[in-house]
Amino acid sequence: MTGGRARAWRVVARLTAAAVLAVVTGCSGGTDDAGRPGTLRILAGSELSDLEPILRAATKATGVGVKLDYAGTLDGVQQVLGGQADARYDAVWFSSDRYLAVHPDGRSRLGPSVKIMSSPVVLGLRASVARRLGWDRTRPTWAAIGAAASAGRFTYGMTDPASSNSGFSALVGVAAALSGTGAALDGPTIDRVAPRLKGFFTAQRLTAGSSGWLSDTYARDPSRVDGLINYESVLLGLNASRRLPEPLTIVYPSDGVVTADYPLTLLSSAAGRSGDAFRRLTGYLRRAEVQRRIMTQTHRRPADPDVRPAAEFAAQPPELPFPARADAVDALIDAYFNRLRRPARTIYVLDVSGSMEGARLASLKAALTALTGADTTLAGRFRRFHDREEVTLLPFSTRPGTPATYVLPESRPEAELARIRAFTQGLAAGGGTAIYDSLERAYSMAEQSAARRPDRFTSIVLMSDGESNRGASADSFRAWYEGRPPQARRIPVFPVLFGEAATGQMTTLAQLTQGRTFDARTQSLSEVFKEIRGYQ
């Protein structure tokens, strides 16, 4: 080093702390070509969007840019296991690495990891219901909660375990607790506890593909269910939002919970290029003052043992074991969809008007076919039409077409799935677009069917690539809808925005029926149909 550089260093040493930091940062390893500390690209669980303000502050303080992309439970796992994440991301940040790490291919893809915060999955019940059950005074066991659920003494909403981490953690927790063995779950144990689990899930009356949608839906109409199974942080956040007429009492099962511990994990493929940015970012997030900010802004518990937890947190409940083997976890998810949960009644209202001719119709056929078992990826496996599910396909153009209804048997669904596939392949385009007449038809069918079997999750998917130009108008549909009985009005419509769909009308329709829209203009129709499965 030259004398000039040495003198420069002496000057630097006398500069302000900020200036020294800037110089040292500029000289450190793991930088990009311009000498900046670079950007960490992170594949994350969608619930982490509430950390964005804190991550912006992290970038300001450390110089490390942070780019989050969000993915559902199995989707994220699939991207890491399949190696697609290696090229696109430096790190993953889900509620837990457990499911990834139990996969034989998952462990080697994960590098260093730092836990940032935690939140147990618990039951939140309307205060009056918790009081009625006595759970505001003493902590019930999961067995007691399961018995009360089976007996219809309360109802709840929970997210879909294949789409959302809170549902996934809840499923594992409940199964572990009800198994009663005290050891981690394995395949035979799942079969043995299936009847008890089925009882527990009869009380589930609301499902959702994301924690955020579940709590929003509950907040808009808290009379739908008595409570939610969700992260403690989501339930505390709901209470703090003052959106609820009656607060939720948080019930901590005495025999344990599964806790999300949010490890920020460097992918092993990125250890060389991004190690420095990773160390800076995790170092920042684990600073005591940042840990306190995370705690107060997101209601998650701090990972730093030196940070005093806020008064809103009860003592950490015991932790239930998480299965050691991937096949046990997969068997559990499989059982949930095909045996344990209340089956779905799923109605697809499908536009086959003239404008669908060609590529659009082909992509619709592909999207539906993928749900009949053709998609063999991890995410696809749990996305097919499930055993016991009632699937209705209602094609429409100038007027509602002839609907076809399929009820999948309790096992060996292949033949029925093949029939759905065949019907799908036979769809042909032509004619006008009678959206609202067709929707009215779908609601009437759902009502009749629900009268015969009320114990199903019922929902309607509306796929259209244009505006309604035949039959009932949006306004006349609204008037008709508002005249339906309360049960029918709780059937949500999930409009898919496709082609030249009328975004405004579709959004209004989703709001009216407490559904939500899905955008198939920025991603493929297959992706969207898979995503909607989380809500059915």
Added chain:
Amino acid sequence: MALAGVLAIGVVIAIVEGRGSSHGTITIRGVIGSEKQAFFGDPQVREAFARKGVRVEVDPAGSRQIATSIDLARYDFAFPSSAPAADRIQQARRITMRYTPFSSPMVIATFQPIADLLAREGVARHGATWTFDMSRYLRLVARRTRWDQVPNNTAYPVRKDILVSTTDPRSSNSAAMYLAIASYVANGDTVVRGGAAERKVLPLLSGLFLDQGYTENTTEGPFEDYLSLGMGKTPLVCAYEAQFVDAGVRGRLRPGMVLMYPSPTVQSAHTLVPLDAKGDRVGRLLTTDPELQRLAAQHGFRTADPARFAKLTADHRIPVATDLIDVVDVPSYDTLEHLLDGVAKSYG
């Protein structure tokens, strides 16, 4: 913290260069067992290295991961937490040099109500320090006893098997050390050697890990859970003594946290394998530099000078066993690998 660390280095570099040293600071990269992360992150340690013209950057990982799956080409040294893991790296890469600057015995960290409960069951004993009787513990495990089946247990009546929380034996050294202890006891107080003995002890050993369910890759994980989440998640956790002592020195132990020595226990010899000349420099410095040896003791490790460790733990009133008597040998590298592979198989 990170900011302060970076700042400190910045200033130190400035001072070193200001003195007109003839060559600049070099950066040396290593992959280390996660339990040494606090040591390498300590500003005083970084300063001690900087005085020697060295800046050390480390990535934490499980020790067996270091020995098996991590790409070592990126690093100048590997610093797993046991001799067998170091053996494996040396064999694979034909390296003869190694340094063992410090060591630490395996311990069980727990909480007073659990210690009292286990004392009533005859699994724990309280003398000068707490002892955890491995043989009686393994009998409880063989009977698959749950916490809520222990008579008069109001402290932790949880529907969960009595099991010490460990890391994943497929990747982490501390779990391998725990397996070494359990294998010795399960083999009738004899170090396991040979196929017959391996087959005899494997079913019990597999259960010790599989019945816990998912376990983490690095000892940092469960011990941090012990410190931050408390009894609920980890009533009993297998750790390095150094982790417990370090937490004590930093005032991170809360009342009711109890240190137990398994009887018998094993020593984890933290072994640095240099992958090039730069890495060798770190190995030499750690072993010979008095300041770095002092700081290692400060972090709870046992170094060449036992008096340092004794004074530190006395000063901070951490109830350690200064003289370890009941220490047994770790099985040979091959045997340990066979046992770990056997357990790994049952994970599917």
